[in-house]
Amino acid sequence: MKLIIGNKNYSSWSLRAWLAAREGGFTFEEIRIPLFIPGSRERILSHSPSGKVPCLNDHGFAVWDSLAIGEYLAEKQPALLPTDPTARAIARAVTAEMHAGFQNLRSRMPMNVRKDYTGFGHSPEVDADIARIVAIWTDCRSRFGHDGPYLFGRFSLADAAYAPVAFRFQTYGVKPEGDAGAYLATLLANPHMQDWAAAARAETESIPEEDLYG
Ligand SMILES: N[C@@H](CCC(=O)N[C@@H](CS)C(=O)NCC(=O)O)C(=O)O
Incomplete structure (x- = not known):
């Protein structure tokens, strides 16, 4: 499982998905892409079809948007x-x-x-x-x-x-x-x-x- 996130100082949407994944006990690779610098948009788009973070990649498919990621994680870990x-x-x-x-x-x-x-x-x-x-x-x-x-x-x-x-x-x-x-x-x-x-x-x-x- 890979979680694509933005800068930890600024990216509030990334924090939501990341914290849910941590609290759910998931093992995941974190890919941090600093936002709004040359190349960031292309890097995000190579993982996330919306061009936004967070995006979760699992079993070769992408789940984007923090709300959908949270629901996906809760299907795997109902305690969430x-x-x-x-x-x-x-x-x-x-x-x-x-x-x-x-x-x-x-x-x-x-x-x-x-x-x-x-x-x-x-x-x-x-x-x-x-x-x-x-x-x-x-x-x-x-x-x-x-x-x-x-x-x-x-x-x-x-x-x-x-x-x-x-x-x-x-x-x-x-x-x-x-x-x-x-x-x-x-x-x-x-x-x-x-x-x-x-x-x-x-x-x-x-x-x-x-x-x-x-
Ligand atoms: N509704 C989305 C919002 C995602 C969002 O706006 N992410 C920002 C960072 S916090 C982003 O990717 N910005 C980069 C850009 O717009 O190029 C979610 O819940 O995941």
Whole structure:
């Protein structure tokens, strides 16, 4: 199995697939392609028909888009989704909401693991996205989180979906209180997240358009 990803500092979609693969216990070769430098597009297209990362290559075929990759991994490793049908449906709903939404947060607070942009990026629209995420985290933890520290107890695709938000909250100094704050600490303490962060800090490339605040 090969997982094609972008820069660990910046590529939030890559982190989602990579973390799901790590948490699912898969053995995979990681192919990291630094984004937006000469040759990157051609290199990505040689693996990924969409021209985007992440892309998973397994048994000679490609699965692209982080949502599809997560579902593919969960078919092989069902523990990546909750077993209870209601919890599983809500896990998919909050994952889809992340995948399709939160445009204000994404554009004003892009993932940038290396930087400290405390206080930057806020607007009424960004703060509304943050409030919705905190509400999702609080609701999932209280309704479904009894068997562990993650949104649905044990780690699931929903946690992979929100993992980049944890790095964003760290970078931009967003500090939720209560259960949402405890969940943020859980994500940031996850050993695979720490591996990813260490690798992001060791990267030498930078994408000026993503370093929004200097
Ligand atoms: N919906 C896609 C989004 C993938 C995406 O936008 N990837 C970015 C990096 S995070 C990318 O490949 N950018 C390179 C490019 O657009 O040339 C997913 O969930 O995988």
